[in-house]
Amino acid sequence: MSRGKLAIVGIGEVATGWYPDRTEWDMIYDTCIEAIRDSGLGKNDVEGVISVNPMAQPKLQGEIGFGKVPEELGLKGCKDICIVNAGGSTTTNALRLAEHWIQSGIAKTVLIHHCTKHSSIPIDEAIRFFATAGIDLQWEYPFGMTYNALIALSMTRYMHDTKTTPEEMASIVVALNKWAQLDPLSMNRKPVTIEKVLASRMVTTPLHAFECNRLGDGASAMVVTSPELAKKLTDTPVYKLGEAVRYTQATITQRTDREGIRKAVSDAAKEVLKEAGITLKDISILELYVAYPLGIVNLLEGLGICMPGEAGKFIMEGNTSPGGKLPVSTMGDAVGRGHTGSGVGTATYVECARQLMGRAGERQVPNCKYILTNSAGGSGMNMIWSVFGRELK
Amino acid sequence: MNDYNKPLPVKQPWSEEFWKGTKRRKLLIQHCNDCGKNIFYPRKYCPECWSSNLGWIESKGTGTLFSYTVTMYGVEEKFMADLPYVIALVDLGEGIRVMSRLVNCRHEDIKCDIPVKVVFEDMTDEFTIFYFEPA
Ligand SMILES: [Zn+2]
Numbered sequence: 001m002s003r004g005k006l007a008i009v010g011i012g013e014v015a016t017g018w019y020p021d022r023t024e025w026d027m028i029y030d031t032c033i034e035a036i037r038d039s040g041l042g043k044n045d046v047e048g049v050i051s052v053n054p055m056a057q058p059k060l061q062g063e064i065g066f067g068k069v070p071e072e073l074g075l076k077g078c079k080d081i082c083i084v085n086a087g088g089s090t091t092t093n094a095l096r097l098a099e100h101w102i103q104s105g106i107a108k109t110v111l112i113h114h115c116t117k118h119s120s121i122p123i124d125e126a127i128r129f130f131a132t133a134g135i136d137l138q139w140e141y142p143f144g145m146t147y148n149a150l151i152a153l154s155m156t157r158y159m160h161d162t163k164t165t166p167e168e169m170a171s172i173v174v175a176l177n178k179w180a181q182l183d184p185l186s187m188n189r190k191p192v193t194i195e196k197v198l199a200s201r202m203v204t205t206p207l208h209a210f211e212c213n214r215l216g217d218g219a220s221a222m223v224v225t226s227p228e229l230a231k232k233l234t235d236t237p238v239y240k241l242g243e244a245v246r247y248t249q250a251t252i253t254q255r256t257d258r259e260g261i262r263k264a265v266s267d268a269a270k271e272v273l274k275e276a277g278i279t280l281k282d283i284s285i286l287e288l289y290v291a292y293p294l295g296i297v298n299l300l301e302g303l304g305i306c307m308p309g310e311a312g313k314f315i316m317e318g319n320t321s322p323g324g325k326l327p328v329s330t331m332g333d334a335v336g337r338g339h340t341g342s343g344v345g346t347a348t349y350v351e352c353a354r355q356l357m358g359r360a361g362e363r364q365v366p367n368c369k370y371i372l373t374n375s376a377g378g379s380g381m382n383m384i385w386s387v388f389g390r391e392l393k
Numbered sequence: 394m395n396d397y398n399k400p401l402p403v404k405q406p407w408s409e410e411f412w413k414g415t416k417r418r419k420l421l422i423q424h425c426n427d428c429g430k431n432i433f434y435p436r437k438y439c440p441e442c443w444s445s446n447l448g449w450i451e452s453k454g455t456g457t458l459f460s461y462t463v464t465m466y467g468v469e470e471k472f473m474a475d476l477p478y479v480i481a482l483v484d485l486g487e488g489i490r491v492m493s494r495l496v497n498c499r500h501e502d503i504k505c506d507i508p509v510k511v512v513f514e515d516m517t518d519e520f521t522i523f524y525f526e527p528a
Binding site for chain 1: 399400401402403404405408433434459460461462463464465466467468469470472475478480482484489490491492493494504505516522
């Protein structure tokens, strides 16, 4: 399917934060140029540009979607552009499209980038967007449904079934925060404790404010190419070694099969490991973009790393934190890093590359060889696993 | 009743009958006359067999609470007057799951799997919404 047909060779990123004084284009310039310089390519060597759709910003979407990036940056060798949207799984699809462009000869080198600037969205527009994105206008919205409530509904049932405690759930935020504390690109670096999580405002039971996302501004970029060209460009290419996916459902009322998501996670994971020719034991890091703590629980249990109902304990014991036996989400996911819309997905791949390139600073996981990444769109409409590694086996 | 300022359901042609039903205090469930499946939410074609031979059955209006959340904060202005309110997922006896609100109960008494029954509330002259309360 996708084994060893694409390599990440350059990355660029601005720290997630709140930048009312910076424009979107200011961040796009900085991240894209950083990634291209990092790749060793010249500006006119980039043959394709694929942008992650900034869903909450229609104006920027129009500018990017109609081809402004190569023109602004002066990428004279660019042959084509495209804007991609699949919610949280957008960047995964950008990588798929890039792989197709590279393999078919449409473009030998592709810039993938993202920019979201929540601070520039008028507050009423932002509220309306987040109130209705992914919420069914007929069967959910009239009841006062929100995205937080959607996660809370799954969490209530999960905690009821498994007797997972609020402390165990809160420890997930603490584990992510420990990574964020080590990450100069993260926005929420202030130390958090279980007590602080549980003392934060109850948003919608059992979900506390610290378990929800804090919106931020952010941008990141990466340059990808064929493995052949990658070897000539850099000593630390990051190869995509496999990918597998399952679609689940878009709407929570359709998730009546208890095992549905767990099975989707498990089936796709088996496939991706087989394609990459490795086992779970070979994985150095799980880079998961799930946005809410419950997602990590679902994935750890779906992978079979924890028995159903035991992921909370596993995380509370520190296994996924810095120094733990299975590092999870080394930039702290959206909770730690700050939520930049679909951009958390881009940042997750950039972090994956950073770790495999050995450039993750204080967060560097020693002897990092293989990373298993997960992305999903909407409230888990799909479950996509990818494996990245330092070597083409 | 016309001062209702919260969002109304955005209907599809094949869900008209459902909302006519709630006006008459009936919870209707779409039913495939070919494969026999009960369908929620209403579709143009049966999602199981693609039949267009679809009809409606009346739900007994009873079920169990699959899950719930008491929303206290972080909603659009138009819902603020309702806070705190309880969003519910209800498994109806007819084998489908619906989203709704749980009303007429003390929050501390709510638990997963408690029996619930449907109640109706007029939103506008056109729309009547369905909620649930402990049975
Ligand atoms: Zn049918």
